[in-house]
Amino acid sequence: MIDQQYFDDLVTNATARLNSDEILLVSAHTESTDFARFNDARVRQAGSIEQTTIDVDLIEGKRNTEATVQLSGDAVNDQARVDRVLERLREQRAAVPDDPYLVINTEVTSSHHVGDNELPDRDQALSAIAQGAGDKDLVGIYTSGGMASAFANSLGQRNWFETSTFNFDWTFYLRADKAVKNSYAGFAWDDAAFNRKLDDAAVKLTALAREPIDLAPGDYAAYLTPAALEEVVGLLTWSSFGARAQRTSQSALLRLLNGQGELDPSIRMSEDTANGMAPNFQEQGFMRPDEVVMIDGGKAGDPLVSPRSAIEFGLSPNGAAGDESPRSFAIAGGDLDADQALADLGTGLYVGNLWYTNFSDRPACRVTGMTRFATFWVEGGEIVAPVNVLRFDDTVYNMLGSQLNGLTSEPEFVFDNATYGQRSNNSVRLPGALLEAMRFTL
Amino acid sequence: MATVISPSSADTLEQRFRNALPLGIDEATLRVIDEESEWLAVTRGTVQPVHSSFDSGAMVTVWSGGGTGIAATSDVSESGLRAALAEAKRWADVTAERAIAVAPPSLAHSGSYASPHERSWDELDLGDRITLLRDVESQLVVDDRIVDTRASLGRRDVRALLLSSAGGQIEQTFNLVYPMLVATAASGSDAQTRTFGRGSYCGQGGVEVLDRYGFRDAAPRIGAEAVALLEAPNCPTGTMDIVVAPDQMILQIHESIGHPLELDRILGDERNYAGTSFVTPDMFGSFQYGSELLNVTFDPTVPGQLASYAFDDDGTPATRQYLIKDGVLLRPLGSATSQARSGMEGVANSRACSWNRPPIDRMANLNIEPGATPINALVGDVEHGVFMHTNNSWSIDDSRNKFQFGCEMGQVIRNGELAEIVRNPGYRGISRNFWRNLSGVGDLDSFAVMGTPNCGKGELNQVIGTGHASPACRFSNIKVFGADA
Numbered sequence: 039m040i041d042q043q044y045f046d047d048l049v050t051n052a053t054a055r056l057n058s059d060e061i062l063l064v065s066a067h068t069e070s071t072d073f074a075r076f077n078d079a080r081v082r083q084a085g086s087i088e089q090t091t092i093d094v095d096l097i098e099g100k101r102n103t104e105a106t107v108q109l110s111g112d113a114v115n116d117q118a119r120v121d122r123v124l125e126r127l128r129e130q131r132a133a134v135p136d137d138p139y140l141v142i143n144t145e146v147t148s149s150h151h152v153g154d155n156e157l158p159d160r161d162q163a164l165s166a167i168a169q170g171a172g173d174k175d176l177v178g179i180y181t182s183g184g185m186a187s188a189f190a191n192s193l194g195q196r197n198w199f200e201t202s203t204f205n206f207d208w209t210f211y212l213r214a215d216k217a218v219k220n221s222y223a224g225f226a227w228d229d230a231a232f233n234r235k236l237d238d239a240a241v242k243l244t245a246l247a248r249e250p251i252d253l254a255p256g257d258y259a260a261y262l263t264p265a266a267l268e269e270v271v272g273l274l275t276w277s278s279f280g281a282r283a284q285r286t287s288q289s290a291l292l293r294l295l296n297g298q299g300e301l302d303p304s305i306r307m308s309e310d311t312a313n314g315m316a317p318n319f320q321e322q323g324f325m326r327p328d329e330v331v332m333i334d335g336g337k338a339g340d341p342l343v344s345p346r347s348a349i350e351f352g353l354s355p356n357g358a359a360g361d362e363s364p365r366s367f368a369i370a371g372g373d374l375d376a377d378q379a380l381a382d383l384g385t386g387l388y389v390g391n392l393w394y395t396n397f398s399d400r401p402a403c404r405v406t407g408m409t410r411f412a413t414f415w416v417e418g419g420e421i422v423a424p425v426n427v428l429r430f431d432d433t434v435y436n437m438l439g440s441q442l443n444g445l446t447s448e449p450e451f452v453f454d455n456a457t458y459g460q461r462s463n464n465s466v467r468l469p470g471a472l473l474e475a476m477r478f479t480l
Numbered sequence: 481m482a483t484v485i486s487p488s489s490a491d492t493l494e495q496r497f498r499n500a501l502p503l504g505i506d507e508a509t510l511r512v513i514d515e516e517s518e519w520l521a522v523t524r525g526t527v528q529p530v531h532s533s534f535d536s537g538a539m540v541t542v543w544s545g546g547g548t549g550i551a552a553t554s555d556v557s558e559s560g561l562r563a564a565l566a567e568a569k570r571w572a573d574v575t576a577e578r579a580i581a582v583a584p585p586s587l588a589h590s591g592s593y594a595s596p597h598e599r600s601w602d603e604l605d606l607g608d609r610i611t612l613l614r615d616v617e618s619q620l621v622v623d624d625r626i627v628d629t630r631a632s633l634g635r636r637d638v639r640a641l642l643l644s645s646a647g648g649q650i651e652q653t654f655n656l657v658y659p660m661l662v663a664t665a666a667s668g669s670d671a672q673t674r675t676f677g678r679g680s681y682c683g684q685g686g687v688e689v690l691d692r693y694g695f696r697d698a699a700p701r702i703g704a705e706a707v708a709l710l711e712a713p714n715c716p717t718g719t720m721d722i723v724v725a726p727d728q729m730i731l732q733i734h735e736s737i738g739h740p741l742e743l744d745r746i747l748g749d750e751r752n753y754a755g756t757s758f759v760t761p762d763m764f765g766s767f768q769y770g771s772e773l774l775n776v777t778f779d780p781t782v783p784g785q786l787a788s789y790a791f792d793d794d795g796t797p798a799t800r801q802y803l804i805k806d807g808v809l810l811r812p813l814g815s816a817t818s819q820a821r822s823g824m825e826g827v828a829n830s831r832a833c834s835w836n837r838p839p840i841d842r843m844a845n846l847n848i849e850p851g852a853t854p855i856n857a858l859v860g861d862v863e864h865g866v867f868m869h870t871n872n873s874w875s876i877d878d879s880r881n882k883f884q885f886g887c888e889m890g891q892v893i894r895n896g897e898l899a900e901i902v903r904n905p906g907y908r909g910i911s912r913n914f915w916r917n918l919s920g921v922g923d924l925d926s927f928a929v930m931g932t933p934n935c936g937k938g939e940l941n942q943v944i945g946t947g948h949a950s951p952a953c954r955f956s957n958i959k960v961f962g963a964d965a
Contacts, residue, residue: 074575075749075940077747077748080580081578082749083550084548084550084571084579085549085571086550086552086567087836103532104531106531106532106533106534107485110557110560115557122482123482123484123532134606134610135610137529140529160574179752179940207752207753207939211748286627286628286664286666287666298669394876396874396875397873398906402963408875427882429884459943479884480882480908480910
């Protein structure tokens, strides 16, 4: 991966080559990643990735054109690539009309963050995983390494945000689809913390050995772990909190926004940048506030507003990226003790994970999905048996509204394990949710 | 237009690769990807910033001492490749005692492929492309209740070069086109969206891809259907027959045939993420996957289909194979590596989304072969049912068995005739039962060659395009529901 000096030099040199009326914006993602994926506790694929991409936005007046360019890591070669992409963008600019929603951050706010690198070496991590797996059927992926997000413009702003993290996302399988999912992520490997995760998974694995039961479709009381709740609210984070989705009637929270749907008064959802893993600047150099509260007291709060939406819809931007999705999503905790979740549930379903959620009726905020991994039938606050997979189909207004009995008091912090294109620095902070009833259909 | 990254020639890369090979290894491969793309969009009457992308990088794989190591780098100079090969060798050494043994491919043959390309984009320059999008986007606005519109056009030109220390050299170029239209109509707290096949009208080629799918003329119909859906009643609920249009069939094929037949899932590689499969190795050769009307091919040879190629990313020559014939399951979607691990015959489906991700078992073009029933006969035999158009919601369990799919638009079938439009149509089923209810397969007149541009799978995560083709099909006794069910 490149360092800040390399990036700054690239942009400084490019700025010197601009025409007098041009403005240049450049954002970057760079990473150096080790990965190893496992099946049956053996390595299926393993290796390293070095990559750096920059997003270049060249502006003249009210016209702009954009490009993403892969850098090679060789300064002379990369400077030539940037020069050529600027030439390409100028050529394209001749064909594009003025952009009425173009807005540039002229308030120069520079920042610099480089986290400590305390990562384990690859042999240490692989040995710890092999030892932890023992004779169990372990499947999953380990990723580790440095990554940085950066922004610079021709007005002099410079932002660099670098972290070194690992993320081991894994499952112990007992048989067929009976399995326990877990993850261990952070900045420095701690054998004791990892072993606690292993012990917890082993306990659940023992419970999965019991004869599974099939439940008929119907309404059941349920406790959703934070991981399960993430699958439900993850749908909302894609497309429902942004100003553009809300103003064009495509947000799944349309009825909440129009006062025709209600969430429980305890529900508070926010973009919690101050306590997340993502940088506090977005790709056009606008700074993110510490927090944007999207739902408060169960009612609609502020949308996430990108600079373009701000102009188009007459709003104030609040640091959202172009997709207007949260990077550090949080739901505030409630009053329930997570250790008492089974007791509070009494009789019903303990849902360890949900899977493949999607809207079955977007305007109604109705969501369908499957149970997955450790899901148990509970009676009298005790696990009775694992449950074969069930499909749920219910509205968020029920699950986090009329049927919500409470949220656990200590939300869990979860690193995003996504690696589409690049490693993610997103995160979520979520409690568990106790539901009076949840609708299962198949 | 200026060239941003000039791809190195195959001969130059071959020379660098050979010079950089480390000593004492069993075999190594080099896979270089050079990609240039352009994404245009007009949204709510405004031309969005033109976005181009220029990507170049290489993945090397080293087999050594029983281990396999991978290294991906965006530096394809000789020194860059030397560093990557050394890194891959280190990974092979570290994992040798812990790895699932994978034999080197012994890739010694050569070959090439290029997308069929009838009409160059030079005849429709950037200004013309923007004008076209502005024109069709404006035609989506057919009513005051249309609140959101979008017309977009994506193009990707990809050069993939695979070299092996065993002497193999495969060079393939792909020209991919992705047109899209979206219209949303809204009233109060209700909104309905209609699209141009939800992105499935994509394929390989040039300007002709737009005309292949009627992109220039589709906008008024899409806008009108969005408004009609806003006024339409909910889809009826009950057990009934459904006729499924090709732009929903492709999703049905993808989720409940394609993924469960991926051999790496059957072997357990994906159990932590994408999932496993209800299909087990003993089922091949005998399991009645569907009715006798069901014939499914893996066919990367279809001209212009999204995932056509001559060789997969391991260099295995790609040929058409029946996966299901007369309803009987014959072979999995398993690459050479998975075939060696399982002892089963498969197909050439080792694919990676880019240079920075290793190949895994994937669908390519997975097609339902056309039958002999005209569309009016498919509909005519239905007393009470729904015609399902265009996927908009998909969810299936990790074994690819219990599914629930939603569509953008339904049309009631009553006494063999198409009747009123209904909104929020959905249906549920179980894969291992659903395909046995296939009661009619449309003929060539309803057959459409399409694709799914964004299939997510793998750890590391990968998004890749898959091709699907199908006629309209009829299924009997299916659980159908609407939004109020």
